[in-house]
Amino acid sequence: MAERPSAAQEALSKVEDQLSCLVCLEPYTNPRLLSCFHVYCQHCLEDIVAHNRQGQLECPKCRRPTPLPPTGVSGLQAAFNIHHLFDIQETLKKVKEPQKLACEKCVKTTRKATSFCRQCTKFICEKCTDMHKEWEEFEGHEVVTIEKVEGDLIRLVSPKKMSPRCPKHDENMKLFCEPCGELICIHCTVQIHKDHKYCVIADTFESHKKEILDSLGPVEKQLEATDTALVNLDGRHAEIIEHGGKLATNIHSKFDEIRRALDAREGELMAELEGHTQQKLKSLSAQREEVEILQTQRSSCLHFVRESIRTGSPGDVLKMKQGVVKQVRELVDTFDPNTLEPRETTNTCFVPSAQLVKDCKEFGTIVLCCVNIPQKAIAGQKVTAYCQFLSPKNSAPPEAKLISKITDKATKCVVKERGKGEYEISYQLTVGGASELIVRVGGEEVAGSPFPVAVKTPIDKLGTVIKTINDLKRPRGVALNQAGEIIVAEQGAGIVSIFSPTGDKLRTLDTRGTAVGEMNGPCGVAVDGDDNILVVDNGNHRLLKFSRGGDLIAAGSHGNGPGQLNNPIGVCVNSVNGKVFVVDRGAHCLHIFNSDLTFSSKFGSKGSGNGQFNYPWDVASDRSGCVYVVDYHNHRVQVFTPDGGYLAQFGKYSSGNEALYVPVSICVDSDDLVYVGEYGNNRVSVLAYEVFLKSFGSYGSGPGQFNSPDGIAVDQCGVVYVSDRYNNRVQIFS
Template sequence: MASNAFSDIADEFLVCQVCLEDFKQPKMLPCLHTFCQPCLEKVLAAEPVGRLDCPTCRQDVPLPQNGVQGLKSNFLVGKLRDILQQQPAGKTSEAREDGVPCTVCEAGNSAQFYCVECADYLCQTCNDMHRRFKATKSHRVVTVQDLQSGQAAAELRARETSKCEDHSELNKFYCDTCQRVICLHCVVTAHKEHQYVEIEKAAEREGAKIKAKVATAKNTIGLHETWRQQLQSVRDRWPSEVRRTEEQVRKQVKAIIKAARKAGDNRIGQLRAMNAAREKQMDAAMEAAEMDLASARSCVQFADNVLEYGSPAEVISVAGELTGRLDRTAEDKNAERAELTMNFVNLTFDPPAGGLEQEVAKLSVQTRPWVKMASNAVSDIADEFLVCQVCLEDFKQPKMLPCLHTFCQPCLEKLLAAEPVGKLECPTCRQDVPLPQNGVQGLKSNFLVGKLRDILQQQPAGKTSEAREDGVPCTVCEAGNSAQFYCVECTDYLCHTCDDMHRRFKGNRSHKLVTVQDLQSGQVAAELRARKTSKCEDHRELNKFYCDTCQRVICLHCVVTAHKEHQYVEIEKAAEREGAKIKAKVVTIRNTVGLHETWRQQLQSVRDEWPSEVRRTEEQVRKQVKAIIEAAEKAGDDRIGQLHAMNAAREKQMDAAMEAAEMDLASARSCVQFADNVLEYGSPAEVISVAGELTGRLDRAAEDKNAERAELTMNFVNLTFDPPAGELEQEVAKLVGGINQVRTPLIPPTPQVRPNVAIGNGGVSLEHVKTVGGKKGSGDGQFNHPNSLTVTAEGDIVVTDCCNSRLQFLDKDGSFKKKIDLGFEPYCVAALTNGELLVTGDGHKIHVLDKQGRMSRVLQVTGAAENYETTRGVAVDRWGRIIVTIAYQVFVLSPIGDVMLKFGNKGRGPQQLGYRLRVTVNSSNQIIVSDFYNHNLKIFDSAGRHLFTCGSYGSGPGQLFWPDCVITDSEDNIIVADCFNRRVSLFSRDGAFIRHVLTREEHGLYLPWGLTLTHDGHLVVSEDSHSIKLFQVK
């Protein structure tokens, strides 16, 4: 370290900054500022009792028990004074032109000597006396001339000023154990067993630390200086900015008024153009909605007709196309509809709540409430199943398209001839039809439509084109006589003449004939429904079997020849199997029909309200433009007044910031100079004496002030007035509020966050990686009965900390993040893809929390059989429906809380349930219920109909003992907390037991309650031991 020039030693190190005289009993404060003890006592007497602030930097000074006297003495200032007095013109109050006065005698004679040990200036007389005393004979005495020439500087710097308080000997050692300086006497007595070093070595060690920190502190001085200059620059620019801004405000107000009038006219023109475009969008959306609804209804009715009236061969004939069509009809239309209605908005014009001055204009967009789904019943067989929708006559050679719509073969051939080569679209739904090699003729025939026509003609007023008042005409003779008979095999209506001829042929003698009267009374409906209409193309025999290998119907001849080595079943069994699949899918589609109908109603409601919204918005735009002009004039005056007030406030802020900057700069400089003085002039004892306070002060001096300064200057701004980059009309258009096309889909069902991890694979294992909690408590990361778990879309683990009445959030690794107090004991929680949480446990309510954890709304579940039970299990399916349990009942709610469905009675039957139910849903919207008291899992379809049960009471494989939480993985395997068997069990989606994935023996599991799967492959378990355990899926 370079030595500081003596002339640079500041006055604060030479004279007391209170009395401005040489220090008397100098006392050093923790901030390193030094004052006379009497001065500090006077300052303390003027302050509140027991309180003392540093007179220089105003920091609080904690006083020891004996007050100011107990503060640390600063011997260094005396040495600095002596060193400065070496110079011809010393800086202390004792420096005089006629030399340094003697500090011993009262005569004040000029001193010729200086005692290094006593630190006294001596005249000739006093020097003689000084040499006579035994105690001072050995002291080092130098002449004042040598002192002022600098030849004795080394002796002064090394002067020992610290003596042992116990033995009055010089402190020559430093005890590391006690962290204090000690004398030789102390070393051989009280400190002989301690760790100590020579005081010079200790001083060298502490000095090295101080030097390192001084380098950083010196850099900080530059930062403080730069900051002060920046503040001064801002302060100098401010007045001109205020004047310029005031002028620009007045000019801008005038321009805004002119632009507001123009913007109003533009907005109204824009509104009218938007209205025209919106009508086209609405027409397209309504057309698509009607098409979806009609398609779903048609699909359901087709399936109903096949199941009700189709023979086994007919069921199998259409099973493939029908199940595919049912799957496509059940597809989620939400994304498509959201895109189609992307620009649909409500033109509700909301003026600012606080007045136009605060928020000149704003148009808000309100979404429509989600409407409860309702299932539409189809009471009549539609015309499309009775007559061709192209020629509007009875079907001739009916051909079924892949979309299940049926038309006459000649009609399709005419349409194909009018279309581009090889291209055919369904005349009803406009879907592309891939044609086989032999064209329309190769499409599948639909024999069912003939049977439906026959069944409808049983009624007195049939729906086909043949129905007439004078009866059904004969379909054989050309005379068109009234028919009295009907052949079930030939499907012909016969008059008396044709009936006689029909009976004469050998091939027809075995045919079933009935009277038209019996036909119309319904007595022969069973014969009609069971009529065999499918014959083998190779052998012309009835198809009585179904070949699973070839996936086609075959006759008995085929069975014993070409298909004898294949897998085949009787056609009735195959039809029953396919019919069961169709029935299961039809249940879902019926619900889809309700969704389509609800969607169409929503669109129609929006369409009906739109014109009035347009008119109302136009009126409000005109009114708003007028209000903007008035507000602009007032706002200009207010802004100028605000500017003046801001100027006054800013001056005060700037004064405070400059004062703080000056204080920081002065404090850093003082600290660095003190450190330089200590290192340059301090004896080892003095270095050690101040090392603790000095290093602490250097650390504080080097602290980052950016946050503090940012807060202090938070409201500092440059009043540069920036006009809009574009035309003023564009900016004023924002003030008018615009007709903002906020893109909000009409139906945003929000499903539950789904897992992306599968554990059904036999090769999957789980390894314990972490336990959180484990001891009942209320601190962060401690739990008191953690009942339920879920994972948010962001990957956080949410725990219902039941008896602490709160939710706790853990990160994906299980570390505590935050907590939310609820005011009730939460039981279960479900996380939605939009960040919302559903929480149960408060009566018959479901609390909905937004993404920030704030209470958004409360859904009330109505119609529960047990008033004293609370909501428990909760889940949300892919349609956004909320499934919640109360006692032994399961409720299905719309997203806005309307009860759409409830099922479950108390008992043990298939449709009955016990208490304390937990629930989840799979990707097919099947509802999976964990029945605690019945020791099993029950799976229901989306309409609440029981599908199957898995598990039974016991401890063997696939058995359950008080099952609690149930979840599914990404492959819809079922994972259940088998609570009192102390394990977690895995079942396939169809209920077959797979294995135990966690057990007490292998994984140390204890009474598992809650389960969830994280996005990064952890199975998380909450236990009765007030803990959360994380297992890595491998």
């Protein structure tokens, strides 16, 4: 078995890979930088220009053109960071055989080297190592053993940062001319750069270094975008292959019924499908190559600039600064985000012919079907979608129906032919909520079907009961998870029930008891960003955290200490920082917990002043992270910053129908509209901050009436879920 290469050998191989020119495949000779941040030998670039009919310089790797300076290729920016790699290469060659490595400090002896001084960049023996420890001259030098050098040589070898010399005066260039963006010597200040603003390189280096690094910000974002685009393109590539496979299976199943008569036709259809699929894959491959080019340009940019700053002297960096920043800006300005979106879709489907026996020679059609569906709609307004066949031959007209995910009822869709394989699909929903549009052609659903449609009810029309979940036991808090499931705390039953969007019971968190993780009167519920369920257990005076499946993750405790609760009732998860806010009714305050339920802080005390409470009851958060608290006996809503700082209040000083009376529940929707459940008025009021918009509901047990609306949740379509405590139900409004 071959021996595993040493760390030094592996490092040497990696370094040498970076030292080979991609054109001549030899170690770099006078490396020069192109505008795309790729590096090549000067003589290789000169050959490229010489063989180009227009005398242009185009990168061999990414094909990006680089403008040539008046002096030609020799005037391009030198890739000085490459020289540091050559230094590393030479040192690595020595480390490969440490037993033959002699001390490079001793003059007349051949003592074996045992260590490496990073500042001296030399291998030294034990005696020289001791001198480094004792002599003041070597104070601050970093000396490491050969073993450590072998494992971390690339970091330990310091770049040689030489001061460049002025070509006109043969003096060290220690100054930087701001207007010209050039390094100059002291003699230049009284001749060529007289009256120019200049400064010492060491004094101005950090500010210019920051400017260079700041210019990389857009490139980093574009690199992230190209990374995401490549993932999306690969995903779409797989989708098209998978979709083509599904269609092929469908074709096979149809043809199996009449195999003998249709073998020839089946082959034609499979070839047609393969043609469409390969055409899409070819298009995607071409697009992927474009995005890879964008990616490699920006990767090269980031790598070169950062390495140049890290390894170059201030003078080197400032000398290159003007040109590099210009190149970076050109790279950023030429970025086209439209290149990142996949140009192909899985818009093919197989449509079997209606007349199988009569016309078996032309049985079946490969249909490319494009469906344009408005994903948002307003209840009561007509909506029009379009379906177009790109291969309309022998295609039957589409069939469509819209199904509400809440009521499970279908809405009739009108399909109208517009000619040239295009059809108009129109529908009108009278109530809001998430729905799905199903489009079929020849009995088969088209690609992408069912299509999601979010139907929103205007606020002035809100208040119609579209669904009721009955037979609950004193429901209190209500929340929605990312799948649209309805989570209800049944205080009377001591359980938390989870229902489907249509109101069918799916599962139950049933851990009744007083032990850790058990519940005794759950009141408030909320869902965090990971779909974990937070439950305020009023009877046990604690906060519980369960996974979506019902496994206990964390549990709080009862008491008066930090993070301990005394008669808690409401809970919410802050939309910005993910922290958990718990209303402690007994202590007239709110506790703030971190996402793992460790205590963060608390605010509030008993009273009627700003930031005080008289039995707070529920809490909610808006898009900016502001916190809204219903103040039961103060008949108001108070608004706080994400860390509990008082901002405002509303409701208490209103008059007439706009006045809040014993508010018990609150929710804020995605438009920052505030929904308040009022026990005193047995209604739900809707406000835009302190501006009253409307209310619905009254006391009673009929549809749309309440007997203590103790919990509210609102989905993305503006559908309102209200737990009707003493009527033992949850009513869903649109």
